[in-house]
Amino acid sequence: MRQEVSSEHEEWVSFQKKIAIEGFETGQDLVTRSVKKQRGGKKIRRRKERERARKSLASEGFDDLEGGEFPPEVWSDEETAAFLEEAYANLPKRDGKRGTNNLRRQRLRWKKKRMYDAKKKYERILEHERRMATRSAVAAACRSIRDTAEDVRMSEKEYQEKMYMQWAKNMVNGQKL
Numbered sequence: 181m182r183q184e185v186s187s188e189h190e191e192w193v194s195f196q197k198k199i200a201i202e203g204f205e206t207g208q209d210l211v212t213r214s215v216k217k218q219r220g221g222k223k224i225r226r227r228k229e230r231e232r233a234r235k236s237l238a239s240e241g242f243d244d245l246e247g248g249e250f251p252p253e254v255w256s257d258e259e260t261a262a263f264l265e266e267a268y269a270n271l272p273k274r275d276g277k278r279g280t281n282n283l284r285r286q287r288l289r290w291k292k293k294r295m296y297d298a299k300k301k302y303e304r305i306l307e308h309e310r311r312m313a314t315r316s317a318v319a320a321a322c323r324s325i326r327d328t329a330e331d332v333r334m335s336e337k338e339y340q341e342k343m344y345m346q347w348a349k350n351m352v353n354g355q356k357l
Contacts, residue, residue: 205235 189212196208255263 193210193212197210200208200210
């Protein structure tokens with residue numbers, strides 16, 4: 181079974197082969213790959229690692245490098261010490277008091293906290309006043325009902341007696357007929 185390869189990929193690989201430099205690994209594909217996807221991730225990854233290790237043995241021991249990477253420069257101990265001295269010499273001197281930003285930050289943080297607490301206290305006061313206004317309105321309504329209840333009871337009692345008397349009168353008049 182022949183695997184299909186795209187023509188663009190073949191052209192790209194042929195171009196990479198033309199510009200390839202002997203002894204310099206660019207990391208580009210120099211072999212045409214099939215369009216069909218491969219499965220088995222760990223297996224394929226290990227196979228590629230083995231192939232990369234085999235190539236690295238042949239390329240002077242720079243086995244961790246891939247395309248576009250360069251081997252690290254190695255400096256002697258004297259050169260390293262000279263570079264470090266130069267770097268430390270160019271650092272600016274630290275003058276002035278330390279910790280002022282921390283104290284300022286803490287001062288601002290506590291100020292914000294006090295403002296937040298004051299705002300929450302004001303909101304709690306307003307909520308309490310709303311609750312008490314509702315509660316006092318209910319209490320006032322109950323009180324007004326209790327104050328007028330005796331008059332309402334008396335008028336209801338008078339109405340019931342009047343209706344009873346009228347019913348009794350109608351019943352007595354109805355028997356005489």
